[in-house]
Amino acid sequence: MRVPATAPSFSEEDISFITHHFTRILRGESFLSMYVFGEEFETRFAEYTGTDLAVACSSGTSALELIFRALDVQGREVIVPSNTFLATAIAVLNAGGIPVFADCGDDMSLDPADVASRVTEETAAITQVHIGGIVSEGVLQTKALCEERGIHLVEDAAQAHGSVLNGQKAGTFGTAAGFSFFSTKVMTTGEGGMVTTNDPSLVRQMKSSREFGKVKKGVYVNYHETLGYNWRMPEVAALMGLRQLESLDSFIERRREIVRRYDELLAEIEDVTIVHQEGHDSYNGFKYMIVLPDHERVKVHQELGSMGVSLSGYIYEIPLHKLPVFPESNDLSLPKTEFVCRQHLCLPVFVGMSDEQVDYVAESLQVVLANDDNRLSQ
Numbered sequence: 001m002r003v004p005a006t007a008p009s010f011s012e013e014d015i016s017f018i019t020h021h022f023t024r025i026l027r028g029e030s031f032l033s034m035y036v037f038g039e040e041f042e043t044r045f046a047e048y049t050g051t052d053l054a055v056a057c058s059s060g061t062s063a064l065e066l067i068f069r070a071l072d073v074q075g076r077e078v079i080v081p082s083n084t085f086l087a088t089a090i091a092v093l094n095a096g097g098i099p100v101f102a103d104c105g106d107d108m109s110l111d112p113a114d115v116a117s118r119v120t121e122e123t124a125a126i127t128q129v130h131i132g133g134i135v136s137e138g139v140l141q142t143k144a145l146c147e148e149r150g151i152h153l154v155e156d157a158a159q160a161h162g163s164v165l166n167g168q169k170a171g172t173f174g175t176a177a178g179f180s181f182f183s184t185k186v187m188t189t190g191e192g193g194m195v196t197t198n199d200p201s202l203v204r205q206m207k208s209s210r211e212f213g214k215v216k217k218g219v220y221v222n223y224h225e226t227l228g229y230n231w232r233m234p235e236v237a238a239l240m241g242l243r244q245l246e247s248l249d250s251f252i253e254r255r256r257e258i259v260r261r262y263d264e265l266l267a268e269i270e271d272v273t274i275v276h277q278e279g280h281d282s283y284n285g286f287k288y289m290i291v292l293p294d295h296e297r298v299k300v301h302q303e304l305g306s307m308g309v310s311l312s313g314y315i316y317e318i319p320l321h322k323l324p325v326f327p328e329s330n331d332l333s334l335p336k337t338e339f340v341c342r343q344h345l346c347l348p349v350f351v352g353m354s355d356e357q358v359d360y361v362a363e364s365l366q367v368v369l370a371n372d373d374n375r376l377s378q
Contacts, residue, residue, distance in 0.1 A: 001360045002308040006184050009251060009351040014243040022236050030235065034211075037238040044245055045179075045194050048162075049171040055195040055206045056233040056241075060158040060180025061087040062210070063193035066231065067176045068095035068125070070205040071152050076124035078154075081110050082319040082337045084129045088156050089320055091178075097124065101321040103334040108275055108289065108315070108344075109136030111336065116145055125152040130160035130170050131315055132346070133186070133286030134277050139165065139173050146174070154178075157196075159315075161186045162252045163277075163284040171196040181237070184313065186251055186286050187244035189237035254351045255285025258358055262288050262347060265362035271295065271369060275344070287312060288347040291340060292369070299374040300345065300365075307364045312346035 010018075025032055038056050046054035057063050064087065068078065074096035080088050082101040089099040100123075103114040108131045115126060126146055128139050139155075146153040153174030157163075160170035161179060171177035176199065181192035195206055208215050213228030233241075244251075259276065266272050273291040277283035292300060301311060319337045321329040347361055368374060 001357065003310060003348050003353070003357045003361055004350070005310040005312045005348050006350045007352050008183060008188050009247070010240075010243070011247070014247075017243055018236070018239045021239050025235055032236075033234055034232040034238075035235055037235045037242065038233050041233075041238040041241045041245070042194070044242065046196060048245060048248070049196050050169050051172055051196040052198045053196070053200060053203045055197075055203055055210065056238065057193045057195065057206075057210050058231045058233060059191055060156075060178055060182065060193040061091055062229070062231040063178030063180070063195045064088065064091035064154070064156060065094050066195055066206040066209055067154055067178055067202075068092055068097055069209055070202045071125060071154070071175065073097035073124040077120060077122045078125045078127060079115055079118055079123060080127045080320075081129050081131070082321045082334050083108060083131065083316055083341050084156065084320065085158070085316060086320065086323070086325070087158075088127060088129060089326070092127075098122075099320075099326075101319075101326075101329055101332060101334065104131075104337050104340065105136070105138060106275075106336075107134055107136050107138075107277075108132065108340055109134055109138055110142060112138045112141035112145065114334075115142055119145070119149060119151070123149070123151055125154050125175075127154045127156055128174065129156040129158075130163060131287075132276070132289050133159050133163045133284040134275075135160060135163045135165035135170050135173075135282065137165065143173055158182075159185065159286045161284060162248050163286075164282050175199065176202060181241060181244075186255070186284050187241070187248050189233070189240040189244070192233050192237040192241065251351050252284045255349055256281070256283070258349050258353055259283070259285045259288055261355060261358045262362060265359065266290070266365070269366055269369060272365075285349055287315060288349050289315065289344055290347065291344045293343055294376055295343075295369060295374050296376055297343060297345065300368050303368045303371070303374065304364055307368075309361050309364050310348060312348050314341075314344065314346060316341060
C-alpha cells in the first residue's frame with residue numbers, strides 16, 4: 001500500500017462551480033484579478049473566523065508582511081518562535097523589523113515564560129504561530145503580556161483554519177492574523193493568503209499595500225501614497241477559496257476522525273509522544289505530530305518511505321536560529337526547540353485518507369520502531 005503525505009479535496013460540484021465561473025471570466029464577463037469573488041471571499045472568511053474584516057492576498061507570507069508593515073515594526077523587535085517556517089521571520093525582516101527567536105513548550109508552541117524573558121522596550125510585536133493547527137493555552141498568557149506591555153499580538157495562523165481554543169477561533173486572539181491557502185493546507189486555493197482583523201485602519205493600509213500603495217483619488221486610479229506590492233489574489237483562487245470554505249468544517253471533522261484513530265492505534269506503542277491539543281473538538285488536525293525521543297529520525301523516515309508511507313512535512317527539521325541565513329543567532333540555545341525539531345515526525349493526514357491507510361501507517365510505524373537498528377546509539 002502507498003500512502004501520500006497529503007492531497008487536496010475538491011468535489012465534482014466544486015469543480016463544476018469553479019470551472020463555470022472561471023469560464024465566464026475568461027470570456028470577458030468579469031475581471032481576472034481581485035474583484036467580486038475576492039471581495040466575497042474576504043467577507044465570508046471574516047464571518048467564518050469571527051472578525052469584522054479580512055484582506056485577501058497572494059500568500060500566507062504576504063499576509064504576514066502586510067500586517068507587520070501596517071504595524072510599522074521598522075527598526076523594532078518582533079518575537080517569533082524558532083520552530084516555524086522561514087516565512088514567519090522573513091515577513092518581519094522584509095517589513096524592516098528584527099526577529100527575536102524564542103523557545104517552545106511541550107506542545108511545540110511558544111513558551112510564554114521564555115517569551116516574557118525576551119521582551120524589551122524595543123519589542124513591537126509577538127508572533128504566535130499556531131503550529132500544526134494547535135491553538136495553545138499559552139496564547140492566553142502571551143495575549144495578557146501583550147496587553148500589559150502595549151505590544152501587538154500577531155497570529156501566524158497559516159496552519160490553523162477553523163482551530164479553536166475555549167470556543168474562540170484562531171485568527172481572533174490578536175491585533176491581526178495571517179492565514180495561508182497553500183496546496184498542503186486544510187483548505188487551499190493553490191496559492192493565496194488572508195489577513196483577519198477588527199481594525200479598519202489596518203485594513204485600509206493593507207489593501208493599499210497589496211496593490212502597489214494605491215489609494216483612490218477622485219477619478220485617478222494610479223495615485224500612490226506609499227510603496228506597495230502586487231499581492232492581489234486572482235479570482236480563480238477566490239473561487240476555489242469560496243468552495244473550500246463551505247467544506248471546511250467537514251474537512252476538519254474527517255481530520256479529527258483520523259487523529260482519533262491514530263491516537264487509539266499508537267497508544268500502546270512505547271517511545272512515542274503524541275503532540276496535539278487536548279480534546280479533538282478544538283484542533284483542526286492539520287498535522288499529526290509525534291516525538292520519538294529514542295530513535296534516529298532519518299532512519300525511521302527512510303524505512304517508512306521504503307514501505308510506501310510518505311510523511312507529512314516537518315514543522316520544522318531545523319530551527320530557524322540554526323539556519324545559515326541567520327548567522328547572528330547560530331550560537332543561541334533554545335533546548336526544547338532543538339530537541340523537538342530533531343526528534344519529531346508528522347504522519348500523513350488528509351481528507352481523502354481511508355481508515356485502511358491510517359491503519360497501515362500505524363502498523364508500519366510500529367514495525368519500524370521495533371527495529372533496534374533505528375534506535376539512537378547510547
